[in-house]
Each structure stands twice: as structure tokens, then as C-alpha cells.
Amino acid sequence: MASALLPAVQLTPQTPNIPAFYLDHYRRKFAARVAAGEARPLVIPYSLAGPLILPVLYLAIPHTKRPWLYRARFVVAAAMLALNAWTAATTSSTNMAVAYGVGLMAVFGSFWGLAVVVFMRVQFESARVEMRPRKMKKNDVGEAGPDEQAGGGGGGGFVYAVIDGQPVPDESVAATIGEYEYYWQTYPETGSFLQRLDWVWDLYTSFRGTGWTHAIPSIPSPTRPKDPHSSPPPAVDLSSIPLATRTGYHRSQTRASFHRNRLLHMLWSYLILDLWTITARHDPYFIPGPVPNTPLPPLPPLLASLPPPLLSVLRTALGSLGILAALGLYMNLYQLLAFSLLRGSSNSPRGQLWQYPSIFGSFPRTVLTRGLAGLWGGWWHQTFRLGFTAPTVFAVRRGWLDARPRAASTRLLALFVAFLLSGALHAAGGYTAIPHTTRARGPLAFFVGSFAGVVAQTAACALCRPWIERVPRPWRGVGNALFVALWMHATMGAVVEDMSRAGLWLYEPVPVSVVRLVGVGGMQGEGWWRWDRQFLPRWYSGRHWWESGIRL
Structure with missing residues (x-):
């Protein structure tokens, strides 16, 4: 009016x-x-x-x-x-x-x-990085020193530590790698409603696709699997996450x-x-x-x-x-x-x-x-x-x-x-x-x-x-x-x-x-x-x- x-x-x-x-x-x-x-x-x-x-x-x-x-x-x-x-x-x-x-x-x-x-x-088609408890016990092979953590970009210098024979990208992953394994999780069709809601909420609110198979190429991401729907679910290659991409998007290791x-x-x-x-x-x-x-x-x-x-x-x-x-x-x-x-x-x-x-x-x-x-x-x-x-x-x-x-x-x-x-x-x-x-x-x-x-x-x-x-x-x-x-x-x-x-x-x-x-x-x-x-x-x-x- x-x-x-x-x-x-x-x-x-x-x-x-x-x-x-x-x-x-x-x-x-x-x-x-x-x-x-x-x-x-x-x-x-x-x-x-x-x-x-x-x-x-x-x-x-x-x-x-x-x-x-x-x-x-x-x-x-x-x-x-x-x-x-x-x-x-x-x-x-x-x-x-x-x-x-x-x-x-x-x-x-x-x-x-x-x-x-x-x-x-x-x-x-979509899948995200997820983790679940692993049966293997932690067996540290070695850890990277401070000098190894400061690497270049585009695929070099991305390893924060080597634990149980696995290169890990940062200290937050290093704290879990002994007890958890990482895999590509597709839509949990047979899961509970809350599990499906969690998966969808994560996808819908991750505008850049961080941690998903559809992540934009600008940000550091793990290598995508050829077939995320294969059985068993494919493991995530955490060591493939670069410290920085060619456009300069970088991640922190600590x-x-x-x-x-x-x-x-x-x-x-x-x-x-x-x-x-x-x-x-x-x-x-x-x-x-x-x-x-x-x-x-x-x-x-x-x-x-x-x-x-x-x-x-x-x-x-x-x-x-x-x-x-x-x-x-x-x-x-x-x-x-x-x-x-x-x-x-x-x-x-x-x-x-x-x-x-x-x-x-x-x-x-x-x-x-x-x-x-x-x-x-x-x-x-x-x-x-x-x-x-x-x-x-x-x-x-x-x-x-x-x-x-x-x-x-x-x-x-x-x-x-x-x-x-x-x-x-x-x-x-x-x-x-x-x-x-x-x-x-x-x-x-x-x-x-x-x-x-x-x-x-x-x-x-x-x-x-x-x-x-x-x-x-x-x-x-x-x-x-x-x-x-x-x-x-x-x-x-x-x-x-x-x-x-x-x-x-x-x-x-x-x-x-x-x-x-x-x-x-x-x-x-x-x-x-x-x-x-x-x-x-x-x-x-x-x-x-x-x-x-x-x-x-």
C-alpha cells in the first residue's frame, strides 16, 4: 500500500x-x-x-x-x-x-x-570421502619431521607423516589413520534416514565439492576413483591430495x-x-x-x-x-x-x-x-x-x-x-x-x-x-x-x-x-x-x- x-x-x-x-x-x-x-x-x-x-x-x-x-x-x-x-x-x-x-x-x-x-x-553417481573403524592395529613406520612438512604445490611436498606405511596429508588425518580407514561412500540407500540426511546435507552445503567426487579442480582433492560404486567401496588415496593446486589454493598441514x-x-x-x-x-x-x-x-x-x-x-x-x-x-x-x-x-x-x-x-x-x-x-x-x-x-x-x-x-x-x-x-x-x-x-x-x-x-x-x-x-x-x-x-x-x-x-x-x-x-x-x-x-x-x- x-x-x-x-x-x-x-x-x-x-x-x-x-x-x-x-x-x-x-x-x-x-x-x-x-x-x-x-x-x-x-x-x-x-x-x-x-x-x-x-x-x-x-x-x-x-x-x-x-x-x-x-x-x-x-x-x-x-x-x-x-x-x-x-x-x-x-x-x-x-x-x-x-x-x-x-x-x-x-x-x-x-x-x-x-x-x-x-x-x-x-x-x-556422487560419492564422498568417509571413514570407518579398521581392524588393523596401529603400527607406525615413521613420521615426517618439520622440514618435510613445508613442500611445494601441485603434487609435491604433501606428506605430513607416514603411519602404518601410509603417507598422510595432515596432522588431523595422522591422528586417525591407525584406527580408521578411508573409503568413497556413495549414497547410503539402505541406511537410516538420518544417515541419508547427513550424506545429502554434506553434499548440498559443500558448494565447492570439498571431499566429493565432483569437487572443483581448483582445490586440493584426492584422486577420484574410476568407479565409486564398485564392491567393496574403493579406498581413498589420501597421499594424492596436493599441498597446493596449480592455481594456488592450498591446505594447512597442522x-x-x-x-x-x-x-x-x-x-x-x-x-x-x-x-x-x-x-x-x-x-x-x-x-x-x-x-x-x-x-x-x-x-x-x-x-x-x-x-x-x-x-x-x-x-x-x-x-x-x-x-x-x-x-x-x-x-x-x-x-x-x-x-x-x-x-x-x-x-x-x-x-x-x-x-x-x-x-x-x-x-x-x-x-x-x-x-x-x-x-x-x-x-x-x-x-x-x-x-x-x-x-x-x-x-x-x-x-x-x-x-x-x-x-x-x-x-x-x-x-x-x-x-x-x-x-x-x-x-x-x-x-x-x-x-x-x-x-x-x-x-x-x-x-x-x-x-x-x-x-x-x-x-x-x-x-x-x-x-x-x-x-x-x-x-x-x-x-x-x-x-x-x-x-x-x-x-x-x-x-x-x-x-x-x-x-x-x-x-x-x-x-x-x-x-x-x-x-x-x-x-x-x-x-x-x-x-x-x-x-x-x-x-x-x-x-x-x-x-x-x-x-x-
């Missing part, structure tokens, strides 16, 4: 804290829409029905010997898509990051749900190195985000963002004195840095918490170090050697890769596309589909945000533009290969880095502006502001504690019992 909406934002030169002003306006606007029955908050478990609960429950029911149930996957997929569309159309949050995340959840939940339910034959690495990344990300919030928010480009036909608040004197090209570069760099630091903080925190919670489960590989490879690849091995293609195909976190490539893989398996490994048409289409889906994913984040000023064409233009950049650079390098090969390798790296920087600067403004209009930068990424605590920066009324009750989970009572739950 239009009457439930607040009037447009009215700023005055005396407004002391523009970000706080906009945050309060957006929150009151959403509260009015909820009260009018036009919107609903994100509620767990109700809002997870489409992206998580329905596909997981369906896959927990055996269908390999029930053709009618297997055919019902299309009905399940349709219901899943309908629920996700309903969530995207009606749900948001007063937490600006959650509001943006609703769209990501609904759209990627659709992509990933389709991949697992329809495109992949998981009950027929708990101390894992914790040190993740905590260090979190520390730098935390400090960067803390500084980011008191720096970028002074620029109205980020708060409230460039809205068509709406003048921005005046620039601070320092920014107003910068030449427009330099100001544009600064904004692109700040936007990129904010995104990268947020991913670094929360993804490393997730790994740290997941490993810490599961390491007590000594009979599950999910609590072992090799299951938690690094978030990003190696910048020198990817971007400096392959340019824009290396940035997206190797260095970037690859979390959504399986969902983005599943449609093309399915089309190849059905014979609709050329199945030859180097078929240019198939590779080009796969690349375009992946970037297009990524654009749709980020456009959905803006759609579910409280401000209705985002434009889907911004994220779509950025990611389709990245596709064009990858194709253009790859084609140019292929045509100029005889001349490029004469250039010393370090200078080739400089050229790749320069091309990536220029292309990203030329295109990234589209997605950063859309995030600005979505109010995403109003989110307080850290609860305690160290910078504000020591009295540096900040705006009027801002203290060192940054999270109010809108940032914390709380109970929500809906109009129906199934709509009640934990509100985010």
Missing part, C-alpha cells in the same frame, strides 16, 4: 550523520511495509524452505530404484523455484547485508537446487598453521573494514549511491578537490577493497568456526584440515600469468562455480553441445552462462534490498563485461603469441596486471553503484570499531560498539505458525 510508505528522503545541510540518517529511513520504510502486510522479514526456518529444506528432504529419500520418484524431481524443482521467487518478491531485512543476501540466497538457491536435483545424478593463517586473514580484513566504514561513508557515492534524477549530497572538501578521473579510480578501489575484505573476514571466520566445531568429531572427515582449503588462489599464479581469465577462473573464491557450470555440463552430457574437451563453442558458451548467472545473482541482491532504486542492468553489465574482457584478452594473446613469447615473463605479468586493473576500473563501477543504491555499505561489518575506540574518525553520535539489536537474531511471530521463527 502506498500509504504505508515513507516520503522521500529530505536532507538538509545540517544533517550531521548522513549514513545514520539513511539507515534509519530505510528501516522505518521496511517496518511500515511489514506492518502493512506488503513485506516480511527473513525468518528461519520458513525462508529456507525453497533454497535448502525442500531439495535436501527430497534427496534424502532414495529414488534410484523408484523411477516415478526420480521423475518427480521436476515437480520438486518447480516448487523450489516458486518458493524462491516468493521469497525474493516478499522478503527483506532491516539488516542491510541480510537484505542483500536474501536475493543471493533465493537465486543461488535456485541455481544450486537445480544443479543438485535436476542436472546432477547425485544418488547414482592445526596451528590453519588457525594462524585464518586468524591473520581475519585480522587484516577486520582492520580494513573498520577503516573502510569511516572513510568511504563520507562519500555520497557510497551513501546513498547515484540515483537517477536525484542529486547527491555535497562532497566533502577533500574529495571535491580531486580531479574527476582520480576520484573515479579511488571509488573503484574502495569498492573493490570493501568487497574483498568482507569476503576475507566472513569466509575465513566460517572455516574457522566450522573446523573448530567439527574437529571434536574424530570419526568424520568433515573435521579434518584438508577439507578446508584456502578461500582464494594465488594472485601470481593466476592473474599475472593468465590475466582476467586467471582472476575469475583461478584466483577468485570459486564458491558458486559448480552451480554456474552445471547447466552446460548437463547439456554436454545430454549431447546437446560438443563434448570434445577443447571444443571452443562449448567452452565459450559455458563461460558466458557462468558470467550471466553471476550477474543475475548480484542483481537479485539489489532487488531484495529495501531501497527500490537498484537496476539489474548494472550487475549484468559488469559480469557480461567481464566475459567480454576474458574473450578479448584471450583472443588477443592467441593472435599475438609469437610476439608475446619474446617478452620476458615478469613484463608479461605486468601487462596482465595492468589489463586487469584497467578493465576492472572501466566496468566495476556498475556493480559498486548498484550495491550503493541497495544500501549495502550501510551495514556495520564489525561489532567493535577499534578505530573509533581510539578516537580516530567516525561521525557524530558514533561509538565504538557498532551493532544494535537489528544486527542480532531475534524471535519473530508471524501471522501463521509456520511463519514464526528466528528473524535476521
Whole structure:
């Protein structure tokens, strides 16, 4: 109802804290829409029905010997898509990051749900690394010393210890190898419902496929078996897990190195985000963002004195840095918490170090050697890769596309589909945000533009290969880095502006502001504690019992 909406934002030169002003306006606007029955908050478990609960429950029911149930996957997929569309159309949050995340959840939940339910034959083909008690007694042959633990990548230096004649990849495996054996577990069709649910839950929540036969090639993984359904189940060759892949994704061999690495990344990300919030928010480009036909608040004197090209570069760099630091903080925190919670489960590989490879690849091995293609195909976190490539893989398996490994048409289409889906994913984040000023064409233009950049650079390098090969390798790296920087600067403004209009930068990424605590920066009324009750989970009572739950 239009009457439930607040009037447009009215700023005055005396407004002391523009970000706080906009945050309060957006929150009151959403509260009015909820009260009018036009919107609903994100509620767990109700809002997870489409992206998580329905596909997981369906896959927990055996269908390999029930053709009618297997055919019902299309009905399940349709219901899943309908629920996700309903969530995207009606749900948001007063937490600006959650509001943006609703769209990501609904759209990627659709992509990933389709991949697992329809495109992949998981009950027929997928298998994961599992462990079971072994009858043999522990008989240590020898253990590797500290010098042997620091090896190179791509298949060398991966042995942490040799126990009972078996090379093991890290100390978490070494603690179990004497009592347990590792094998490839297919769908436990004859197991209990809880056993099947555990298998499906692990598959559905392992977006990169860690520990599965369908793991993405970027991360360190054991060699896949030729036939995981053979009897007895094939053993896992743990010694085949490389310390690092050719794109630079690496694993830790000791708990101390894992914790040190993740905590260090979190520390730098935390400090960067803390500084980011008191720096970028002074620029109205980020708060409230460039809205068509709406003048921005005046620039601070320092920014107003910068030449427009330099100001544009600064904004692109700040936007990129904010995104990268947020991913670094929360993804490393997730790994740290997941490993810490599961390491007590000594009979599950999910609590072992090799299951938690690094978030990003190696910048020198990817971007400096392959340019824009290396940035997206190797260095970037690859979390959504399986969902983005599943449609093309399915089309190849059905014979609709050329199945030859180097078929240019198939590779080009796969690349375009992946970037297009990524654009749709980020456009959905803006759609579910409280401000209705985002434009889907911004994220779509950025990611389709990245596709064009990858194709253009790859084609140019292929045509100029005889001349490029004469250039010393370090200078080739400089050229790749320069091309990536220029292309990203030329295109990234589209997605950063859309995030600005979505109010995403109003989110307080850290609860305690160290910078504000020591009295540096900040705006009027801002203290060192940054999270109010809108940032914390709380109970929500809906109009129906199934709509009640934990509100985010």
C-alpha cells in the first residue's frame, strides 16, 4: 500500500550523520511495509524452505530404484523455484547485508537446487570421502619431521607423516589413520534416514565439492576413483591430495598453521573494514549511491578537490577493497568456526584440515600469468562455480553441445552462462534490498563485461603469441596486471553503484570499531560498539505458525 510508505528522503545541510540518517529511513520504510502486510522479514526456518529444506528432504529419500520418484524431481524443482521467487518478491531485512543476501540466497538457491536435483545424478553417481573403524592395529613406520612438512604445490611436498606405511596429508588425518580407514561412500540407500540426511546435507552445503567426487579442480582433492560404486567401496588415496593446486589454493598441514593463517586473514580484513566504514561513508557515492534524477549530497572538501578521473579510480578501489575484505573476514571466520566445531568429531572427515582449503588462489599464479581469465577462473573464491557450470555440463552430457574437451563453442558458451548467472545473482541482491532504486542492468553489465574482457584478452594473446613469447615473463605479468586493473576500473563501477543504491555499505561489518575506540574518525553520535539489536537474531511471530521463527 502506498500509504504505508515513507516520503522521500529530505536532507538538509545540517544533517550531521548522513549514513545514520539513511539507515534509519530505510528501516522505518521496511517496518511500515511489514506492518502493512506488503513485506516480511527473513525468518528461519520458513525462508529456507525453497533454497535448502525442500531439495535436501527430497534427496534424502532414495529414488534410484523408484523411477516415478526420480521423475518427480521436476515437480520438486518447480516448487523450489516458486518458493524462491516468493521469497525474493516478499522478503527483506532491516539488516542491510541480510537484505542483500536474501536475493543471493533465493537465486543461488535456485541455481544450486537445480544443479543438485535436476542436472546432477547425485544418488547414482556422487560419492564422498568417509571413514570407518579398521581392524588393523596401529603400527607406525615413521613420521615426517618439520622440514618435510613445508613442500611445494601441485603434487609435491604433501606428506605430513607416514603411519602404518601410509603417507598422510595432515596432522588431523595422522591422528586417525591407525584406527580408521578411508573409503568413497556413495549414497547410503539402505541406511537410516538420518544417515541419508547427513550424506545429502554434506553434499548440498559443500558448494565447492570439498571431499566429493565432483569437487572443483581448483582445490586440493584426492584422486577420484574410476568407479565409486564398485564392491567393496574403493579406498581413498589420501597421499594424492596436493599441498597446493596449480592455481594456488592450498591446505594447512597442522592445526596451528590453519588457525594462524585464518586468524591473520581475519585480522587484516577486520582492520580494513573498520577503516573502510569511516572513510568511504563520507562519500555520497557510497551513501546513498547515484540515483537517477536525484542529486547527491555535497562532497566533502577533500574529495571535491580531486580531479574527476582520480576520484573515479579511488571509488573503484574502495569498492573493490570493501568487497574483498568482507569476503576475507566472513569466509575465513566460517572455516574457522566450522573446523573448530567439527574437529571434536574424530570419526568424520568433515573435521579434518584438508577439507578446508584456502578461500582464494594465488594472485601470481593466476592473474599475472593468465590475466582476467586467471582472476575469475583461478584466483577468485570459486564458491558458486559448480552451480554456474552445471547447466552446460548437463547439456554436454545430454549431447546437446560438443563434448570434445577443447571444443571452443562449448567452452565459450559455458563461460558466458557462468558470467550471466553471476550477474543475475548480484542483481537479485539489489532487488531484495529495501531501497527500490537498484537496476539489474548494472550487475549484468559488469559480469557480461567481464566475459567480454576474458574473450578479448584471450583472443588477443592467441593472435599475438609469437610476439608475446619474446617478452620476458615478469613484463608479461605486468601487462596482465595492468589489463586487469584497467578493465576492472572501466566496468566495476556498475556493480559498486548498484550495491550503493541497495544500501549495502550501510551495514556495520564489525561489532567493535577499534578505530573509533581510539578516537580516530567516525561521525557524530558514533561509538565504538557498532551493532544494535537489528544486527542480532531475534524471535519473530508471524501471522501463521509456520511463519514464526528466528528473524535476521
